[in-house]
Amino acid sequence: MRIRNNLASLNTLRHTTRSQQGVQGSIERLSSGRVLNRGSDGPAVLVGAEILKNRKLGLAQATKNIEAQVNLVQSAESGLGEVAKLLNKMKQLAVHAANEAVNDDLMRKADQLEVEYLLGSLDQIAKTTTYDSINDRLLDGSRGHRGVVMGEGLRFVEAQSDTPASPPAGFEVDIQALAEPARMFGSAPITMDLLREPITLLITDDNRNVSFDTGAGYLGESIREITKHHEEDAELYTAETANRDLQEVLVTYLNKAFLDNRLELEAEILDDGRLLVQHQEYGDHVSFYVNASAPGLLTDEADAPTMANPGKDIKGTIGGGNANGKGKVLTARPGTPAQGAAVAFDLVPEIVEVLVLDENGHQVGVENFQQRPDELIGSADNPKIEGYLHLSQQSVHFQLGDKRGDHEKFSFADVRASSLGKGVENVSRFASLADIDLTDVEGAQDAAELVDTAIDEIANLRADLGAFQKHTLERTKTGTQISSDHNLAAESLLRDTDMAAEMAEMTKHQILLQSGQSMLSQANQKPRNVLNLLQAG
Template sequence: MPLGMKNNIASINAINHLAKAQKEMSGSLERLASGQRINSGADSPEGLIFSEALRAQIAGVQQALQNSEFSLSLVQTAEGALAEVNNLLIEMRQLATTAANEGATDFGALITLQFQIHNAIEGVDRVSQFTRFGNKNLLDGSQGATGMGGNEELVFLKASAKTIASPLSGYEVDIDELPQRASLIEDLDDEDASGLQITLEEEDGAIIRVRNPEGASAAGFANRLQKAVFSANMNLDIRYDADDEELTIEHREYGFIKGFTITSNKEGVLVDDAYESVLFLGRDIEGTIDDEPAEGDGVILTGAYNNRKTSGLSVAFLGDSTGNAGSVTVA
């Protein structure tokens, strides 16, 4: 019996028209839902390009407006402080005018007026010292100081109102002790790592406990420790050298206050005694600026407050050797 194929052309046309209508309806619903005429390149390739360019410009303008508002707030803060200084200056002028009337003012009144003027002067000093926007001092004179390190290892950070401008040759910076990061470097083989459990606490930070199962390798322990440190957002680096079987735990920042504490459940593994917390600390930089004492904080040297020339002058040293680090110019 011969076979034949029958086609229902009307049905096929109806299905095609229905599919087209559904596609158009889907596009219309997408536009209605998003509120945008162009949702993809298929809607209008050229229009999408212009749309994205305009969106980028709009984002830039919005950020510029936010920056302007931020700057306006800063200026308003400074304006309020200057208004208070102006009031204090007017008060001092009135007191001085009163004191000038010697005919009607006795010695006791003059002493009282002098105390009032002294208090007003202290008020001006307080306003200039403590007027800040965020962490930025506005009226202490530090924003008027500029500087530059003499090389790529010496970076000028800031100067205070008490910092005196340097000669053209700059202020010489000498490094006596290099900064260090808190670190632990100990041997760790598979036998010691099996069943090892430690407690690791970052100074003023998170605390984690990591346990290595019995029979697990030292590399596996280092991997578990690294994941735990990452999850706790600790400021520590974990490294393991499989060839030398050596584990390193190191703080990412320099300085005496940047440290960590570790406790082990095995005697002689990472620390000497089991279940005894051992503190590892870094070291601050030590040095002088123009032969005047400087206080170290990590990699930052700041001229001591009572220094004659370099009071409040801060520089960062990024080198790796002691001795003369170069010069810093302040204007």
């Protein structure tokens, strides 16, 4: 019997101390609600929990970012709504000024004065529509892309939010083939002999059609009257003059029929007297059909539906990279230096007048010549660069997540009057909405067309903003919130205390602690018994 080392007591003390530590640990976890209170509680688990916590905080901030971005987009959309109201008022004034029957110059000047005030208000909205800073203008083009094209006949159309800015010299624009409309040529000149017997024509364009009979109605009466006039006095009213009048009557009737039936076609007479009908839109994506009861007027065969000669899309390069053509518009392909940038080339070969001079330099006449395509765009032997596109890119980055690549770019448009209504062909030569003038009837009619174009542009801009808000911002916000919830659940699983399991664990340690304390008392009785034995001796 030994008293120097009480191994039973020491062993019991060790277990009791462990139980006491277990009780203390359970109390700490229950009181804090966390399984992980320090790195030693689970180093590997702590790493995973911290990663999830960081992700959760990042997603929470991303959600706040999106909420602020939605407010910014709504501010811009509100400004566009006010611009739409101004444009609608301008349209009313333009239509009013075009009413020559009841308006005089004074009334049209009053309409023009009001339009000028409206244009000033439009520019003011573009200048003052901001979000959180007076310098963060949303609708003056400073937070989007701006393009300027240098070169005759070239016009900037659009760029995308991912289109890079141009180098200092600009992107080269090289037009290699001109756009052409769908066309159909008559095979014989328009003469009295050709129209002596009535011809029925059916012309179809995009599910719309027009049909007429050269022997019926006003057209038929006009043809018979011209023919009769010539037959009565062929010397005074020559066949050449009669045929020319027939051609003019036929073209006027055709163009009116196209306009009344909303066919995008136009008719004209060629120098050799043949009829030409062509589509108003350029490119190979539109065409039309003609069916005639007799050959010569437009088709080579009678009663055979014939498709017009297909149109052609423009071809060329922008910034040295290949581009896709659609009609007159050339768009740089993805992956090229100017990807997404689009320009239009509006020049087409025309008939030009050339003065005829005698040997002394005096004008003795005028000759008409048809321009060749290579005179406008050059050729393989004589290449020509048509112009240069200068593009600045200041599209806005919207941070939508917590990672570097979690962003989208959006380009806010320039809605100043000088940037709206561009590219509309008009007699008054208005280049943009800022140029409209209602002081004459022709100008008022042209102004109405430009205002219509501007209204369409603003409607499309509002649709783009709405789609960006709904499908990019709000849906991303929903996905971000769901991801944040899942990260929170995963972090909770690693970090938070399971109260029921921890209570059971603490109860176990408490029982072991009480049992150990009791056994420790028993283990200490052994040396005491030896002491009693020594005292008795």
